[in-house]
Amino acid sequence: MTYAYLTPGATILNSKTLGAPQLLPGITPSFENELQNSPVPNAGSSAIDKDVSLNIDYEIGEYTLSSTTSIQRDRQDVVNDLFTVSQYFLDVLTHGALHYDNTQRLDKAVNQTSEELKLVSPAAATFSYIAGIYYAKTTADESTFRAFPGNPLIYGVNSGTATYDLYARTTWRFWRELSLVTGIRYNYDDISYNMNQVANAANGPHQSAGNDISGTTVGDISLKKQLAETMVYATHALGYSRRPTILPPP
Amino acid sequence: MNGFLAGPIVPGKLDFSLAVYGNKTQLPIENEFYGTHTREHTYGAHAKLLFQPNDHLNILLEPVLPTITPTALI
Numbered sequence: 305m306t307y308a309y310l311t312p313g314a315t316i317l318n319s320k321t322l323g324a325p326q327l328l329p330g331i332t333p334s335f336e337n338e339l340q341n342s343p344v345p346n347a348g349s350s351a352i353d354k355d356v357s358l359n360i361d362y363e364i365g366e367y368t369l370s371s372t373t374s375i376q377r378d379r380q381d382v383v384n385d386l387f388t389v390s391q392y393f394l395d396v397l398t399h400g401a402l403h404y405d406n407t408q409r410l411d412k413a414v415n416q417t418s419e420e421l422k423l424v425s426p427a428a429a430t431f432s433y434i435a436g437i438y439y440a441k442t443t444a445d446e447s448t449f450r451a452f453p454g455n456p457l458i459y460g461v462n463s464g465t466a467t468y469d470l471y472a473r474t475t476w477r478f479w480r481e482l483s484l485v486t487g488i489r490y491n492y493d494d495i496s497y498n499m500n501q502v503a504n505a506a507n508g509p510h511q512s513a514g515n516d517i518s519g520t521t522v523g524d525i526s527l528k529k530q531l532a533e534t535m536v537y538a539t540h541a542l543g544y545s546r547r548p549t550i551l552p553p554p
Numbered sequence: 555m556n557g558f559l560a561g562p563i564v565p566g567k568l569d570f571s572l573a574v575y576g577n578k579t580q581l582p583i584e585n586e587f588y589g590t591h592t593r594e595h596t597y598g599a600h601a602k603l604l605f606q607p608n609d610h611l612n613i614l615l616e617p618v619l620p621t622i623t624p625t626a627l628i
Contacts, residue, residue: 330586353598363610381579390587450614 322396340388344406347385353378366426374418382410386452394453408450408457416442431476440467457509459501468492476501481530488523520544567606574599 315321324333327547331339357374387393387406394404422436447460470490478484496515503509560571576597583592599619606612 334563338582339584339586343587345588352620354620359614359616361612489571514608 322389322391322393326391326396327387327393329390341390342385342406343387343390343392344383344388346383347407349380349382351378351380368424370413370420370424372418372420374416376414376416378414380410380412384408384410387448388449402453404452408448408452411447413445414443416440427475430478431474433472433474435472436470438471439467441466455505456503457505458503459499461497461499463497464495466494475528483528483530485526485528486524488521490519490521492519493517569604571602572599573601 314321331337331341331343354377355375357372359373360371362369373436385406386408389406392404392406394402418438418440420436420438422434424434425432442458443463444463445460445462450457454539469489469491473487474485476484494515496513498513499511501510502508522542522544524539526537526539529536555577556573556575558571558573560569562569574597577595579594581592581594584590585592601617602617603615604613605615
């Protein structure tokens with residue numbers, strides 16, 4: 305059984321809970337109230353982003369070779385004061401036999417490292433192109449910790465994606481201001497997850513893990529007409545939608 | 555508070571820019587247990603370093619230093 309809300313002073317499991325005078329001393333709940341009374345010292349949230357990128361452009365004749373390296377480290381930490389009352393009520397109810405700090409923690413971390421190399425040919429030529437390779441590794445981790453004996457929730461989820469891609473785009477100005485533009489890209493994706501639910505009052509412990517690897521080729525072809533100050537495009541493109549879920553191994 | 559500084563380190567070869575910002579806001583909710591107000595702090599920095607040793611090579615380093623947004627009821 306999970307209690308989502310308790311009226312102060314209600315009786316549960318043959319025990320009378322603390323009433324409003326004990327839980328909210330000196331506070332009159334109302335829409336205008338701006339006071340609370342809680343011993344939880346660290347309630348709140350923080351978000352920290354640390355990113356860095358390095359871009360190198362190297363000209364070889366009329367060609368340009370570029371490298372873009374990027375690292376992102378993002379983190380969010382949240383501490384919820386679940387009850388916002390003036391005492392650690394479980395300690396009071398059990399006369400110190402049990403301790404619970406009235407909080408729930410939620411921590412998230414997203415990290416990505418990527419590298420792209422591309423070669424760009426002279427744009428003014430009749431035939432020009434961009435060709436490159438791209439690699440990125442992304443991890444997204446989340447954990448929740450609520451050690452409330454009556455309704456615990458403790459779990460961690462880790463997910464990862466590694467992608468290795470090749471791409472090229474060409475422009476052929478074959479007649480006056482008419483150009484044929486083509487693009488092709490090959491994506492190789494390796495995704496995985498791991499879930500470890502240590503405690504959940506409603507559903508119990510649970511563990512699950514899985515991964516999926518796939519390779520996909522997409523492309524597009526366009527006809528472009530350059531007018532005086534505008535351009536006209538006609539494009540046919542082949543896209544794809546990645547499988548949205550990973551099934552755990554049987 | 556906001557600040558921005560940019561200029562050459564070695565003229566024609568090495569340039570930089572640095573932007574920093576910080577903001578503190580006190581919000582109305584007061585925790586009588588500690589006598590403190592809810593507050594929000596945001597601060598961070600963004601820097602660029604451009605190195606051009608010759609006409610054919612262009613290197614740009616761009617760190618975004620920690621951008622931190624904590625809100626607390628301490």
